[in-house]
Amino acid sequence: MGKPVYVLNGPNLNMLGKREPAIYGRDTLADVRAKIEARAKASGVTVDFRQSNSEGELIGWVQEARDKASGIIINAGGLTHTSIALLDALQAAELPVVEVHLSNIFRREPYRHHSFVSLAATGVICGLGAKGYELAVEAMANILATAAAGRG
Ligand code: DHK
DSSP states (O other), X not given: OOOOEEEEEOTXXXXXXXXXXXXXXXXXXXXXXXXXXXXXXXXXXXXXXXXXXXXXXXXXXXXXHHHHOSEEEEEOGGGGXXXXXXXXXXXXXXXXXXXXXXXXXXXSOGGGSOOSGGGGOSEEEEXXXXXXXXXXXXXXXXXXXXXXXXXX
């Protein structure tokens, strides 16, 4: 087994299921985690799933990922739209990054239309609810397999 894919969740995602369900859905973060782990197994990757409300902790995990992970799937919550520090960490990690949002951020308030995370992302999935995380795992498995084939 190779290194795990870090699946990092930012502020307020611990509230999933209770928080504005019309926007974020009824799945809890534990439900999302179970779906991701099942999809990861089917895709031949392992995942390390985490959530923090703290910008510093998330940045620490991204720094750790540089050596310990094969890629990063990230829903940075509100930090998506504000955190240059998190972007800096993602760029320094030199890993494939897939950005996920449960909601379609482009149909929402204008301040959600810009993502700093996107500047470090290989791809972005938004608006597909918890399914988006499963698709992100599949996409990451493909990215990693393609890179491994390229290395021969
Ligand atoms: C989650 C959040 O917490 C918001 O701050 C983002 C994102 C959107 C989501 O859709 O998953 O704006």
